[in-house]
Amino acid sequence: MDITKNIEILKIKGEDITKKKDILIREYPFTIFVNEKEIVTLLCTPKSLKNLAIGFLFSEGFIEDTSNILNIRLDEEKGLIYVDINNSNILQEKLRGKRTITSGCGKGTIFYNVIDSFKSRKIKTPLDIKINEIKELMKEFNHKSELFLQTGGVHSVALCNKNNILFFEEDIGRHNALDKIIGHSILENINLKDKIILTSGRISSEILIKVAKSNISTIISRSAPTSLAVEIANELNMTLMGFARGERMNVYSNFNIFN
Amino acid sequence: MDITKNIEILKIKGEDITKKKDILIREYPFTIFVNEKEIVTLLCTPKSLKNLAIGFLFSEGFIEDTSNILNIRLDEEKGLIYVDINNSNILQEKLRGKRTITSGCGKGTIFYNVIDSFKSRKIKTPLDIKINEIKELMKEFNHKSELFLQTGGVHSVALCNKNNILFFEEDIGRHNALDKIIGHSILENINLKDKIILTSGRISSEILIKVAKSNISTIISRSAPTSLAVEIANELNMTLMGFARGERMNVYSNFNIFN
Numbered sequence: 001m002d003i004t005k006n007i008e009i010l011k012i013k014g015e016d017i018t019k020k021k022d023i024l025i026r027e028y029p030f031t032i033f034v035n036e037k038e039i040v041t042l043l044c045t046p047k048s049l050k051n052l053a054i055g056f057l058f059s060e061g062f063i064e065d066t067s068n069i070l071n072i073r074l075d076e077e078k079g080l081i082y083v084d085i086n087n088s089n090i091l092q093e094k095l096r097g098k099r100t101i102t103s104g105c106g107k108g109t110i111f112y113n114v115i116d117s118f119k120s121r122k123i124k125t126p127l128d129i130k131i132n133e134i135k136e137l138m139k140e141f142n143h144k145s146e147l148f149l150q151t152g153g154v155h156s157v158a159l160c161n162k163n164n165i166l167f168f169e170e171d172i173g174r175h176n177a178l179d180k181i182i183g184h185s186i187l188e189n190i191n192l193k194d195k196i197i198l199t200s201g202r203i204s205s206e207i208l209i210k211v212a213k214s215n216i217s218t219i220i221s222r223s224a225p226t227s228l229a230v231e232i233a234n235e236l237n238m239t240l241m242g243f244a245r246g247e248r249m250n251v252y253s254n255f256n257i258f259n
Numbered sequence: 260m261d262i263t264k265n266i267e268i269l270k271i272k273g274e275d276i277t278k279k280k281d282i283l284i285r286e287y288p289f290t291i292f293v294n295e296k297e298i299v300t301l302l303c304t305p306k307s308l309k310n311l312a313i314g315f316l317f318s319e320g321f322i323e324d325t326s327n328i329l330n331i332r333l334d335e336e337k338g339l340i341y342v343d344i345n346n347s348n349i350l351q352e353k354l355r356g357k358r359t360i361t362s363g364c365g366k367g368t369i370f371y372n373v374i375d376s377f378k379s380r381k382i383k384t385p386l387d388i389k390i391n392e393i394k395e396l397m398k399e400f401n402h403k404s405e406l407f408l409q410t411g412g413v414h415s416v417a418l419c420n421k422n423n424i425l426f427f428e429e430d431i432g433r434h435n436a437l438d439k440i441i442g443h444s445i446l447e448n449i450n451l452k453d454k455i456i457l458t459s460g461r462i463s464s465e466i467l468i469k470v471a472k473s474n475i476s477t478i479i480s481r482s483a484p485t486s487l488a489v490e491i492a493n494e495l496n497m498t499l500m501g502f503a504r505g506e507r508m509n510v511y512s513n514f515n516i517f518n
Contacts, residue, residue, distance in 0.1 A: 025412035045430040048439045055442030153284035153483040171304040180307045183314030224412040
């Protein structure tokens, strides 16, 4: 299976706006079953999938070595792998475990139902924002990312309107930084419909879905989006932009705003 | 609470090796309780913690807005927050959910017990590796990271001995890339005790613990480690290096190997 996907983007460089082919990294939902029980759905790059499943099961304590593995059957087309193991006691113990809630890091088979349930949230009118406004916001955003400059270790997320950054949060986790912004908005009863998210981190499908849940129509990153994030953005009519750095930025959905 | 931590590192720049003060980003375990039930432990930056808890509970569907929140009590010293909500039906539903297993992205209250259970795994003799060997390995590692260069979207992890890269894996997730390497090693019955992990991504405590579980003594990153990762590396006598780029690298534990 291809691990990248070719799509058409709008490439902005100074005053120049052109449609170009671009390569995105594919984000692939991959569900692991152990002795026919569904264990987890990882969001991953579709390559070395048996290695991923076995490494995951080792890291999570399901197996200790190859002697525990009875059979492996991979269905790459459907994104499923069935692993049979001989230590079924461990499986029982894991399934009784109390760590019941995802923090949204690539697991959760409810994932696709979630997308379905969002279709009603399709954005009616994309936010009308100008390229120069984005450049100014990203300039301010970069100035604020001081903790990253000191330590090289954190992600930044900001909530903005077209003219200003309203809140700015940092965290070692991309999800945590975004959750801090969302929590801040909830605690202050901010209406998010006309707001914009800026982020330093990659836009995976889970980040996009978190933004969609908050009714925010526009997300702009300094880094790359995944293929699945772009697909969902198109589905929900959200505006997704990436590699926003200085005079350059890529538009992955809602091209018409800038044309 | 400080969001960074000052430690002493060994800074390598060409032939020059000196002890220097360095600033690390703090990694802080933060446990959220809803109506007295323990929900999740996030590994985060200790700042804006109420925002984080409320944003997490919104993203995970526990609350819809402030009207659902009855009370918030933060114990920053102990890393605990107690949120009381008025929609207890949702809490019941969430606790019955079937997504029972972490993929190791900053949750799991078993976390600290895990560290305790590792103390028996303390590395007896750190791997004796030379700076020039590391430079050569990192050079090869960077050459291999082609998918990143194309898409800007993936992390790379490699398993090496002192002289060569044995396996190389890429994924949109840092954890997935490492699990692919571990799974590959298990499927080929590779003895990991004298091996080294190279990674493009940040070294958080969870990445370090995954490496420790595999009995690998040495991990080297192109990026930064967190404070908690360095603490655990010291605890387990593992060798942790970061910012390995060209002629430069930082040593965060086991200084004596290079002195």
